[in-house]
Amino acid sequence: MPEGAVLAEEACSPLVFLTNRDPLTSRGVTAISQVGELFEEEGIELLKPCKEDSLVSAPNSDKDRETLSQLVSNDGAVLLNTAFGRCYDFLENVMNPKRDGYKVTLVGLGDVGGTVLTGLKLLGNDISEVAVFDPYEPMMARYEIELNQVLPIDDDRSMPVIKIADPDHLFDCDVFIFTASKGVPGLGTTVKDVRMAQYEANRGMLASYAAMARQAHFQGLFCQVSDPVDHLSRGIFLDSQKDQEGHMDFMGLMPEQVQGFGLGVMAARAAYYAKKNEIEFEKGRVYGPHGQGLIAANSFDEDYNNEVSCHLTDLTRTANLKVRDLGFKPYIAPGLSSAAVSILRLMKGQVHYGAVPMGGTYFGCRSRFTSHGISLERENIKDDLMKRIHETYDMLKVFEY
Secondary structure (H helix, E strand, C coil), rough: CCCCCCCCCCCCCCCCEEEECCCCCCCEEEECCCCCHCCCCCCCCHHHHCCCCCCCCCCHHHHHHHHHHHHHHCCEEEEEEECCCCCHHHHHHHHHHCCCCEEEEEEEHHHHHHHHHHHHHHHCEEEEEEEEEECCCCHHCCCHHHHCCCCCCCCCCCCCCECCCCHHHHHCCCCCEEECCCCCCCCCCCCCCCCHHHHHHHHHEEEEEHHHHHCCCCCHHHHCCCCCCCHHHHHHHHHCCCCCCCEEEECCCCCCHEEEEECHHHHHHHHHHHHHHHCCCCEEEEECCCCCCCCCEEECCCCHHHHHHHHHHHHHHHHHHHHCCCCCCCCCHHHHHHHHHHHHHHHHCEEEEEEECCCCCCCEEEEEEEEEEEECCCCCCCCCHHHHHHHHHHHCCCCCC
């Protein structure tokens, strides 16, 4: 038995397969629906259906192979990477998900944070409370007063209570949402990618929260909202693995505990511009980072049109600049679509857009969180589109952390 394993008193479901893979490039707790997924390489090809269902190291008899394959196909299973020191604790938390009464901590009450909080208050009937934290104390007091004076739309609809967080217990929650940001370029900036301009300042600020999550043995979900969400999500994961001497011991957050939320608004912007330009978007998708490298596609399958999709990508990627040209910071749609709505869909176990761990980086795509772990939405993506996805994925992988 692996060190720290607990003997089950009875047969349990789902079936859990144990592996030990490089924690820098591999996932931790993964939902699988067929046995062949046990042997897939980590990487961007996980967005497509598993190519084969071979049992290279399964029991010898054909009957055993067939029985095991059928069991996984019918009930699903979990692939657990024991290279992570706290994998069993997190697995137990994943397999016993909450359905309501979530406790949420939200850090940062700037423009984006305030919008996210308002969305959670109005829509988060599965949330019991949201504890807010901001260095500016009057801002916390303001939101505690004002949002606790909001009426529900229905008499029988519950709404979360807003309270001021205890700074020593920020991770006493199920979901931790980070929206604080430093160094946001002003309206007159000439910076082409305003999101990447914030990386260094935000990475340094987030390192202390990653350390706090590690120290608190946090078993919930760390939702990263401030930009650039993809790189900062990876940074949070890496920083949480460091002991007091700065050595990586992989006793921090599981990769699936961190998710970046910036792609939801890109899906909404792509749909907005598709409608304005009379582009069919029923099977439309967006992939990749929230910013440079974003991919918008009119469809993921045989209806994919490369020329139309590249044009739609340009419109979607620069949509925030249109708002800036009007003299406003574009934070309303991101706060609601990327964060509030997408995080609530995450809590409900619904398909949503988010940046999830994939082969040593965090990549934006559609997934859902289940009692078996993260389940990627795997689709028969057309080759032309997959080529663009590979280019963006490769760009993210070579980023220097």
